[in-house]
Amino acid sequence: MPSSILLKNGTALIHDANDHVDALVTDILIEGDKIAKIAKDIPAPAGAEVIDCSDKLVSPGFVDTHHHVWQTQYKGRHANETLWQYMATGNLTSQLLNPTDAFWGQLAGCMEMIHGGTTTVVDYCHVTYSGEHARKAISATLASGIRSVFCYAAMAKVTSWKPVTIDLNGLAGNVMADFEDVAKKGPYGDDGRVTVGFGFDGFPFLPKEYAAPLMSKLNELKIEVITVHHTWWDLAGTSPTGLEKVDQSGVLDNRFLLAHSGNSTQADADIMKKHGIHVSSTPSTEMQMEMGLPVMAFRTDLGIQNLCSFGVDCHSNNSAYIPDEARIGLQGARAARAQPHLDKGKLVSQVGHTVEETFNLATIFGARGAKMGDKTGSIAEGKLADLVLFDMSSPAMVAGSIHNPIAAIILHSSPADIDTVIVGGQIRKRTSKLLPVKLDVEGQSVAGKDRLDWPGVAKAVVKSREGLQKQIDGIDMVEGADRVKDWFHITDSMLVDVP
Ligand SMILES: [Zn+2]
Incomplete structure (x- = not known):
C-alpha cells in the first residue's frame, strides 16, 4: 500500500474542462504521489495521515x-540596474560560483520556492560550467523536493576578467559533451522528479550548419523543453x-519555451x-529592469x-x-491598458483581465508550458499531488478567502499564509515551516551530513556569498557592462537619459 494523506473538508480550487475554477468544499485523498479521489466524506484508509483542512x-x-x-x-544587488547592467553583475558573474557555491545557491533557491508554494519549476x-556544477545543482534540486525541468544551459562565457572578455559562442568547449552526460543519466530521483531540458539563447544567430546537428542531438537525447x-x-x-528569422531556420517546434x-x-x-510555443512572462524582473509593458501574458x-x-x-x-x-503583472497590465485613455482625458469603462485568468497563468497554463499539463497544474483525480494549503483565517486572507478565494491568493497572500506544501504526495512545508531536507551522496559531499534544516542552509549561503563578494570586488563592472553593451549591440545613441 502506498502512503496516503487525507485532506478533510478543505476549500479546493478545482479547474473544469474549460479552465474555469470553482471553490468546492471537499475531501482529497492522496495515495503515493497522486490524487486518488476527490469527494465528500472519504473514509480514512488504514494508516493514512488525516489533515483537517476545514480552515484551509x-x-x-x-x-x-x-x-x-x-x-x-x-x-x-540588482535593485537599481537595467538589464544590460544586470547581465554583467549577475549573469556573467555566475561563472564565479564553484560547484559548492552552485549547490548552496540552488538548494536555498528551491527551498524559497517551496516556501512560497511553487511545486514545479x-x-x-x-x-552549468561543468558536469560537476550540474550534478551539484541537480542534487540540491532533488533534496529540496521540488519538481523541476532542469534546463542545462549553453551560454556565453567570460574568458578573462582583466580585461573583461566574453566568448559569445555558447556551444564552445565541453558544454555539449557535459550536457549529454547529464541528460543521459536523467531523469533524476526515484520518482523522476527532475528531468533535463536545454537552455540556449543563440538560436537567432546560429548558422544553419550548426542548427541542424544541435537539433538532432536534442532529439536523440529526447529533450522535451528547450528554453x-x-x-x-x-x-x-x-x-x-x-x-521570424529563427522560424525560417526550421528549428522551432512545441518544445520551445x-x-x-x-x-x-x-x-x-x-x-x-503555429508551433504551440509557450512564453514565460516574468513581471517583476521585466518591469524593474524596464524591459517593456505590458508583459506578454497580458498581451491579449x-x-x-x-x-x-x-x-x-x-x-x-x-x-x-x-x-x-x-x-504585479495584473496590476501593471491594467495600468498600461488605461493610461493611453487617461492621457486623452477619458476613463476605461471596466478593468481589464480577471484574477481567474491570472490564477490560470500561475498554475495550469504554466504546467502546459513545462509540458506537464496532464500531470500537474490543477487538482484532479489521477494527477500528481502537488498542492498548497493556505490558512483561510490569517491576517491577510481572512474574509477574502471566503468571498473570493482566488482574489485572496492573487491579491492578498504571501508565503506566510501558506501552511503546507505537498509535492508528489510528500509534505515539504508543514505548519508554516520548511521541513529539513535529506541529501544524496553528492549533497553529503558538500554539506558533510545527510540532513539539513533551513537555518543550516542559510548559514552556508551567507558564507558562500562572502567568498563570491571577495571575487566580485576585484572586477571592473563598468567595463563588464560595456562588454555586455557590445554583445547586445547597444550603442550610446540608443540610450536615452530620462530624468
Ligand atoms: Zn532569465
Missing part, C-alpha cells in the same frame, strides 16, 4: 516557467523580426501559435494568452513567490 484553501501548486534558481547569494540553469531568452532580439519596427517576448509583433505571436491583443505563464526569472532581483508575479 487547497490550491494547485504554482508553476514557475522561467527561473535561474542558483542566484540566492546575489540577492539584493523550469530552471534555466546557467551555472530561450527572447529579449531584445530586435527593437520595435525591425523586419523580419528575430523570431520562450522567456519574456515582451515586444512581440502579431507575426511573432502567429509563429508561436495577440490572442495567445493560453500559451503564456509566469516565471520569477531572478530571485536575486525580486521575490520567488509566483502570486507576486501574478499580482
